[in-house]
Amino acid sequence: MSWLDLRFRIRALLRREKTRREVDEELAYHLDMRTKSYEARGYSSPRARRAAIDRFGDFDRTRRVCHGLRMVERPTRRDSLMSAFMQDVRYAFRSLIKNPGFTSIVLLTLALGIGANSAIYSVVDTVLLRPLPYPDAERLVILQESDRLNGTRFEGFSLPDFFDVQERNEVFDAMATFVTPTATITAPDSEPVIVTTTTTTYRLFSILGVSPVLGRGFDADDDVVGANPVAVLSHRFWTARFGRDPAVLGRAMVLDGVSAQVIGVMPEGFAFPTANIDVWRPLALGPTSRPRGNHGFGVIAQLRDGIPLERANGDLTAIAAALEQEFPGDNQNRGMWGQSIHDALFAGVRTQLWVLMGAVGFVLLIACVNVANLFFARAMARDREVAIRMAIGAGRMRLVRQFLTESVLMAVVGGVLGLGLAYAGVAGLVAMNPSAMPRLTDVGIDWRVLSFTLLVSVVTGIAFGLLPALQATKTDLYEPLKEGGRTGGGAGKQRLRKSLVIAEVGMAVVLVTGAGLLIKSFQRLTNVDPGFNPTQVVQVSLALPASRYPQSFADWPNLPEVRAFQRDVLEQVSGIAEVESAAIALNSPVNAGWTTRLGIDPLPPSPPADLEEVRIRIVSPSYFSTVGISLVKGRMLTDADDRVDAPPVALVNESFVRRYFQNEDPIGYRVSNWRVAREIVGVVRDVRFRGLSRDVPPAVYPTFAQMPFGSFVLMARIRGTPEAVFGRIRERVWSLDRDLALSNMSTVEQNLSATVAQPRFNVLLLSLFASVALALAAVGIYGVMAFGVNRRTQEIGIRLSLGEGRWNVLRRVVREGALLASIGIVLGAAGAMALTRFLNSMLFEVNPLDPVTFGAVAGISALVAVIASFVPALRASRLSPLVALRRE
Amino acid sequence: MAKTKKSDLLHGTLELLVLKLLEEEPMNGYAIGVRIQGLTDDALRVEEGSLYPALYRMERRGWLRASWQMTENNRRAKYYRLTPAGKKQLHQEKERWGEFSTAVAKILRSG
Numbered sequence: 001m002s003w004l005d006l007r008f009r010i011r012a013l014l015r016r017e018k019t020r021r022e023v024d025e026e027l028a029y030h031l032d033m034r035t036k037s038y039e040a041r042g043y044s045s046p047r048a049r050r051a052a053i054d055r056f057g058d059f060d061r062t063r064r065v066c067h068g069l070r071m072v073e074r075p076t077r078r079d080s081l082m083s084a085f086m087q088d089v090r091y092a093f094r095s096l097i098k099n100p101g102f103t104s105i106v107l108l109t110l111a112l113g114i115g116a117n118s119a120i121y122s123v124v125d126t127v128l129l130r131p132l133p134y135p136d137a138e139r140l141v142i143l144q145e146s147d148r149l150n151g152t153r154f155e156g157f158s159l160p161d162f163f164d165v166q167e168r169n170e171v172f173d174a175m176a177t178f179v180t181p182t183a184t185i186t187a188p189d190s191e192p193v194i195v196t197t198t199t200t201t202y203r204l205f206s207i208l209g210v211s212p213v214l215g216r217g218f219d220a221d222d223d224v225v226g227a228n229p230v231a232v233l234s235h236r237f238w239t240a241r242f243g244r245d246p247a248v249l250g251r252a253m254v255l256d257g258v259s260a261q262v263i264g265v266m267p268e269g270f271a272f273p274t275a276n277i278d279v280w281r282p283l284a285l286g287p288t289s290r291p292r293g294n295h296g297f298g299v300i301a302q303l304r305d306g307i308p309l310e311r312a313n314g315d316l317t318a319i320a321a322a323l324e325q326e327f328p329g330d331n332q333n334r335g336m337w338g339q340s341i342h343d344a345l346f347a348g349v350r351t352q353l354w355v356l357m358g359a360v361g362f363v364l365l366i367a368c369v370n371v372a373n374l375f376f377a378r379a380m381a382r383d384r385e386v387a388i389r390m391a392i393g394a395g396r397m398r399l400v401r402q403f404l405t406e407s408v409l410m411a412v413v414g415g416v417l418g419l420g421l422a423y424a425g426v427a428g429l430v431a432m433n434p435s436a437m438p439r440l441t442d443v444g445i446d447w448r449v450l451s452f453t454l455l456v457s458v459v460t461g462i463a464f465g466l467l468p469a470l471q472a473t474k475t476d477l478y479e480p481l482k483e484g485g486r487t488g489g490g491a492g493k494q495r496l497r498k499s500l501v502i503a504e505v506g507m508a509v510v511l512v513t514g515a516g517l518l519i520k521s522f523q524r525l526t527n528v529d530p531g532f533n534p535t536q537v538v539q540v541s542l543a544l545p546a547s548r549y550p551q552s553f554a555d556w557p558n559l560p561e562v563r564a565f566q567r568d569v570l571e572q573v574s575g576i577a578e579v580e581s582a583a584i585a586l587n588s589p590v591n592a593g594w595t596t597r598l599g600i601d602p603l604p605p606s607p608p609a610d611l612e613e614v615r616i617r618i619v620s621p622s623y624f625s626t627v628g629i630s631l632v633k634g635r636m637l638t639d640a641d642d643r644v645d646a647p648p649v650a651l652v653n654e655s656f657v658r659r660y661f662q663n664e665d666p667i668g669y670r671v672s673n674w675r676v677a678r679e680i681v682g683v684v685r686d687v688r689f690r691g692l693s694r695d696v697p698p699a700v701y702p703t704f705a706q707m708p709f710g711s712f713v714l715m716a717r718i719r720g721t722p723e724a725v726f727g728r729i730r731e732r733v734w735s736l737d738r739d740l741a742l743s744n745m746s747t748v749e750q751n752l753s754a755t756v757a758q759p760r761f762n763v764l765l766l767s768l769f770a771s772v773a774l775a776l777a778a779v780g781i782y783g784v785m786a787f788g789v790n791r792r793t794q795e796i797g798i799r800l801s802l803g804e805g806r807w808n809v810l811r812r813v814v815r816e817g818a819l820l821a822s823i824g825i826v827l828g829a830a831g832a833m834a835l836t837r838f839l840n841s842m843l844f845e846v847n848p849l850d851p852v853t854f855g856a857v858a859g860i861s862a863l864v865a866v867i868a869s870f871v872p873a874l875r876a877s878r879l880s881p882l883v884a885l886r887r888e
Numbered sequence: 889m890a891k892t893k894k895s896d897l898l899h900g901t902l903e904l905l906v907l908k909l910l911e912e913e914p915m916n917g918y919a920i921g922v923r924i925q926g927l928t929d930d931a932l933r934v935e936e937g938s939l940y941p942a943l944y945r946m947e948r949r950g951w952l953r954a955s956w957q958m959t960e961n962n963r964r965a966k967y968y969r970l971t972p973a974g975k976k977q978l979h980q981e982k983e984r985w986g987e988f989s990t991a992v993a994k995i996l997r998s999g
Contacts, residue, residue, distance in 0.1 A: 022956075026917060026966045030936060033918040057937045065937075069944035 023066045031056060088405035095406065102378060103410070106371050109779075110414025112772055113367030114460065115421030116360040118445070118453045120765075122426050124353050125452070126443040128346055133269060135209040136302070141172075141312060142344035143299040145320075146335040149609055153337070156296040158330070161323065163287035165299075165336065168319050171312040172301040176204040177283065178273060179297055183255045184545055184741045194543070194743040195237065195278035197255070202282055205232075207302045208272060214238075215249045215264030222263075223282040225289070229260035230282065235268040237278035255279070257547025273298055275441065292330040293597065301338065313337050345438050351841050352762060358838075359514065359769045362507045364460065366776045369504040372464035373780055375407060376497050377787050379472035386472055400469045407465025408458055415457030419445065422453070432761055471496065494788060501780045502824040508770070508777035509828025509861050510835055515763070515770035516853040517839055521846040522763045525756055531687035531696070532589050533628030537715055537748040538722045539588050540729060542569075542740060544710040551710045557644055557676075559708045565736060566704060566712070570620065572732035573716055578725050582716040583626035586618040586709055590751045592690045593617055598700065599672040604660040614656070615699035616673065617689070618707045624651075624684060626717045627748065634667045634682030641681075642705045648678040649703070654686045656698035671700055678702055691755045693844045715748065722747050762842055774861065777824075778868040785817045786872035793879065801881035810877040817869025818862065825858050825865075832857075902934070902942050904985055907951065907970065907978040914957075916965040917943055943968060951977050 031052050038048035053059065096103045134140060145161065146153045157165075162177040169175075178200035186192045198204075202223035211217060212232060222230050231253055233242075242248045252259045260281065271277060303312055320336040339347075379386075386399060423445050430443055544551075549561040566584055573582040587593040595613035608614070621637035623629075632654060641649045650671055657666050670677040678700075686696040704712070714733075718725045726745050733740055789796070796809060836848035846853070905924055909915060915923065920943075921934045946952045951974030957967045970978070 022966065025964065027936075027940065029916070029963065029965050030918045030921075030940075032963075037922075055936075057935060062937045062940055065941045066944050069941060069948055 020067065023063060027056075027059070027063060027066070031059075085405070088402050089409060091402065092406040092409045096410065099378075102374065106374055106410050107414045107417060109367045109370050109776065110411055110457075110460065111417035111421055112776075113360075113364035113418070114411070114415045114453060114456055115418030115425065116363050116769060116772070117456055118415075118418055118422035118449055119425035119429065120353075120356050120360045121452050122422065122445060122449040123429060123440065123443050124357050125448055127439050128350060128353055130439075132341065132345075133210070134341075137341060139173075139303040139305070140207070140341040141301045141303055141309065141338040142341055143175075143301055143316065143336060143338045145295060146337060147613075148333040148335060149613075157299045157336075158292045158295050159285060159290040159297055160288055160292040161331070161334075161336070162297055162299055164323060165316065165319055168322075169301075169312075169315055171304055171307045171315045173304050174203045174207050175299060175301040176201045176207050177297045177299045178204060179283075180273060180277065182541075182543060182743060183279070184257075184543060184739070186254045186257070186739045192739050192741040194541075194741040195255075196274070196276050197279040197281055198273065198277050199281045199283045204272070204280070204300070205266075207300060210267065210270050212264035213267045214246060215262070217264055218280075218282050223284055225284055225286050227282065227284050229255075229258055229284075230263045231255065231260040232264040232266060232280040233262060234266055234278050234280075235270065238265045253279075255281070256543075257545040269442075273300075275438070292327055296594075300341070309338060309340060349438070351838065352758075355514070355838060355842065356762075356765055356769075358835075359511055359766055362511050363769050363773050363776070364456070366504045366507050366773050366780070368460055368464040369500045370776050370780045370783070371407075371410070372468055373497050373500055373783050375403075375465060375468035376471065377783065379403070379468045382472065396473045399473045400466075403469035403472060404462060404465045407469070408461030411457040411461030411464070412454070415453050415460075418457075419450070419453055422449070429765075432757075432764070467496070494784075494791070497784050497787070498820055501777075501784045501820055502827065504780045505777045505821050505824025505861065505865065506828035506831060508773040509825050509857060510832045511766070511770040511773040512861065513829070513832035513854060513857045514836060514839055515766040516857050517836060517843060517846055517848060517850060518759070518763045518766050520850065520853055521843045522756070522759050524846060525692050525759055525844045528688060528692040530589070530692065530752060531629065531685050534589070534748045534752045536719070537627055537717050538725055538729070538746070539713050539715045539748055539751070540726075540733075540745045541713050541743045542711070542733070543743075544740070546710065548737075548739075549710055557706060557708055559710070562708050562710050563644070563705060566620070566708075568736050569714060569733060570622070572736060573714065573729055576716075576725065576728045576732065578718045578720045578728070580717045580719065581622050581626045582714065583623040584620045584704060584712045584714050585623050586616075586704075586712055587689070588713045588715065588748060588751060589627050589629070589687050589689055590691070590748065590755055591713075596673045599677075600660060601670045601672060601677060604666065604669060605662045605664055606660055608660060614671075615689075615697055616707075617699050617701050618704055618709065619701050620704050623701075623715070626715050628717075629684050629687055632683040632685060633665070634680070636682060637701070637703055642703045644705050644708075646706070648676050648706050649681045650678040651682045651684050651701040652680055653684055653696065653699045653701075655696045656700065657683055659698045673700075674707075676706070678706070692752075693756075693759075759842070759844070774864055777861075778864045781817055781821060781865050781868040782871060784820070785813060785869040786875070788816070789813060789872045789876040792876075796876050796879055797881045800879060806877040809879075810873045813873035813876050814866060814869050817873070818866055821862055821865030821869075825861050828861070829854055829858060901985075902938060903946060904978070904981040905932075906939075906942065906946065906968075907974060907981060910952065910968055910970045911975070911978060914967045914969040916959070916967050918965070920968070946974070949977075950974075 031049075034052035034055060035045075035048045038051045039045060043051060056062070131137065132140075143157065143165070144153060145155045145157055147155055157177060159177070162175070166172075166175045178198050180196060180198045182194050183197045184192050184194055200218075202218035202220055205211065205217040213235070215232070217232060218230070221227060233248070238244060238248065248262050248265070251262050253262055254260075266280070301312075303309065316336040316338060320331070320334055323331045324334060426443055426445060430440060544562055544565060549559070549565060551559055551562060570582050570584065573579055593615055596616050598608060598614040600607060619637070621639055621642050624631070624636055634651075637649065637651060640646060652666060652671070657663060660666070661669075666680050666683065669680050671680060672678070684701065687699075688694070688696055689699070690697070714729070716725065716729065729745075730742055733742060799809065800806070832854065833849060840848050906920060909920055909923055917940060921936065921939055924932055924934050943952065943954075947954055947968070951971055952968045953971050954966050954968050956964050959965045
């Protein structure tokens with residue numbers, strides 16, 4: 001390489017770096033002019049040049065001194081560190097714009113990795129990390145009853161139990177109990193609407209430490225039997241219904257036919273116990289106004305200052321034991337315990353969210369590896385540039401800094417693009433809103449997500465930039481210069497890139513395995529036979545207000561107004577042309593319903609344990625044909641049974657027969673609850689009313705007339721589209737009672753599908769991330785193999801010209817790619833074995849070490865790896881030996 | 889520079905000449921060297937090893953400002969221009985040079 005050539009190269013390089021360029025260019029100009037002046041005197045060019053250099057004296061020393069003078073700037077000048085940084089940034093920008101292909105691949109990869117992280121982080125942050133909006137949240141405890149008999153640890157309190165604990169405990173400052181019934185608001189000038197209310201003892205707001213923004217909360221006088229009805233509105237409901245009119249205070253609102261005075265409005269965002277509460281009302285019930293065996297009350301308590309939860313649980317256990325002694329009929333086997341409000345709200349989604357966070361973390365790592373590999377490849381292509389810059393005195397730190405500036409700049413731009421993805425992603429997540437995820441609707445891109453993204457971007461930039469930067473600047477100064485510039489880097493560098501690819505394949509395998517397990521689990525789940533036919537069935541919930549449909553327990557089961565309406569509505573709805581059959585039931589077939597204690601007479605082969613509770617599913621006789629539940633034995637219920645004065649009868653399910661009759665014939669036995677004995681006349685199929693993933697408990701089906709309730713679900717099997725029928729049903733219901741609100745109008749299929757919304761959410765996201773991971777890993781393999789082929793073009797050319805078959809060349813390259821992948825797959829499978837146990841709680845009937853899934857994942861990954869290395873292999877095998885050899 | 893040391897004075901000589909030349913028009917480093925040599929009829933030969941560090945030092949002190957311009961034969965060269973601070977410095981240097989040469993002349997005459 002001639003001096004002029006080198007100088008040209010130097011100048012080309014120097015153009016990119018102001019300080020050094022200037023010094024060198026200035027001195028070079030001087031030398032040139034001097035050379036010219038010698039040439040003018042008749043010197044030959046080389047002689048003139050030599051003379052000019054001689055005349056100059058110690059060129060290097062002068063240059064160093066000038067550099068030095070330039071570099072040690074006075075700090076007040078703009079040209080200092082800051083501007084060196086700006087220089088780096090400008091330089092980085094230029095070099096990135098110059099390689100649009102490289103830059104867009106890197107940016108896309110980074111945007112995917114960072115965007116996925118920002119999206120999931122925004123969910124994790126809002127749902128899990130953000131403090132609860134209660135000032136003293138650490139002291140808040142949610143109390144549960146447990147039942148040693150059936151093993152449940154999550155059962156509501158009974159009202160007498162609550163008052164007993166409130167009176168006897170020595171660990172809580174205050175307690176409140178609550179239930180969240182729906183209520184119908186009627187007004188003369190508008191359609192009736194159903195609202196979700198919470199009725200509670202009066203201390204609820206003060207325990208939570210939140211006061212109304214308008215008006216007042218409840219006091220003790222509001223919470224006594226016979227007190228004037230009052231109501232506190234949620235901010236959302238106040239906005240939607242009253243347009244934030246402050247004059248709402250003191251106004252009356254008719255709830256379930258009872259007029260209540262509005263006394264307050266809660267602050268925006270206050271939502272307890274669930275996000276959808278519209279109205280809070282005082283419970284106004286005495287300690288014994290509900291039976292001790294009736295469980296369904298939520299309880300929140302505020303720990304006395306300094307009392308740890310364990311201590312409170314000790315106290316609760318003691319009280320529960322005492323109550324067991326005092327009320328052996330109702331409280332036998334009952335325990336009581338509390339958990340922090342944080343656990344109560346988030347324990348269910350915590351695992352799921354951390355798994356997703358881990359998954360996107362892997363995706364980002366894989367993205368980093370890919371980008372690092374791209375940077376490696378480019379750094380090697382820039383070998384000579386690096387060598388020249390180092391030869392003219394650029395320090396290694398300076399170059400590393402330059403490289404890092406480039407990678408961090410890339411990462412930040414990728415992060416900005418990723419934010420766009422995250423924004424869309426979050427909207428998608430919220431739209432998918434699996435109902436069990438608390439606070440999900442609050443999720444959005446805010447400054448916390450922005451700072452997270454910035455942090456991740458910078459760390460990412462350093463993570464994928466540092467290794468290539470250090471590697472690149474370790475360049476031997478002479479080798480790249482002297483060799484006529486065959487770029488490609490040494491075997492050591494290639495080894496490092498290969499290990500990175502192995503790591504990336506391993507991580508992808510972990511993710512794909514996780515996704516595979518969830519997919520398999522989801523398939524199992526959705527293949528579960530629900531026990532009925534959910535297609536073409538619509539449902540709507542109705543609640544008859546006691547003010548117009550008396551539901552006094554003194555008269556029960558004689559509720560003539562309720563029964564009259566139910567008969568009429570069935571007749572009306574059955575009359576709709578598209579309706580094949582109509583039915584009412586206390587709960588839809590995908591609702592778990594409630595339990596009651598049951599006696600069986602005479603005693604069956606394995607009678608219920610003391611006080612064991614059984615599901616009671618009250619239905620109209622047409623229910624079974626409407627939702628498609630088939631008869632196994634005996635006879636169906638008939639309209640003749642659906643009368644309060646007919647002999648009491650009931651159906652039972654298969655699980656009931658298995659559990660108590662060891663598959664013997666139960667027909668003719670009598671089941672009794674609430675002092676009524678019903679004869680078992682038939683057995684129907686098991687229905688998965690607790691959800692597809694849960695087993696079916698024993699259940700009894702009495703008729704509505706013999707066990708009437710004013711709240712029920714109206715169902716109809718239809719022809720045609722549900723939307724058309726919804727309007728007809730509404731008309732028919734309103735033709736009977738214009739003041740009834742129809743809520744949750746939907747298809748049974750939708751409700752069934754909602755029960756698997758959570759697992760579907762997990763499957764979708766994890767599969768998405770796993771696919772991205774696998775695709776990135778494939779790109780990684782492709783990149784390394786393609787680079788390796790490129791680097792060994794000459795070698796391949798020699799082999800080809802020596803007569804090695806093209807097929808051999810192809811096989812050699814593919815084999816190498818497959819080898820890398822296999823190491824990665826083995827390592828990944830090992831990692832997956834260690835990690836999939838965290839998925840256990842999210843899996844249904846699938847072992848976290850399921851060999852079929854592990855095998856399939858290995859196969860798919862290997863296949864992807866082979867395909868990824870096939871393209872470069874093909875290119876290698878098609879090289880023309882001559883061209884390959886001639887290539888520098 | 890409040891204190892005047894001998895080496896500074898010697899440095900100062902070159903600086904004075906550069907300042908003086910640049911007072912007339914902006915010039916590049918090579919031209920400055922050639923010009924000094926030409927004006928002094930080759931009596932003063934400026935070493936590149938001194939000239940360029942001097943230029944950089946003066947730029948750093950804020951007496952000169954440099955910018956890249958095209959020469960008449962279309963090459964980029966770095967041109968130096970006097971700043972107001974440089975002008976002030978030129979006056980001071982001139983006075984100091986006057987005092988210095990008077991002093992030297994006195995000594996020489998007294999001998």
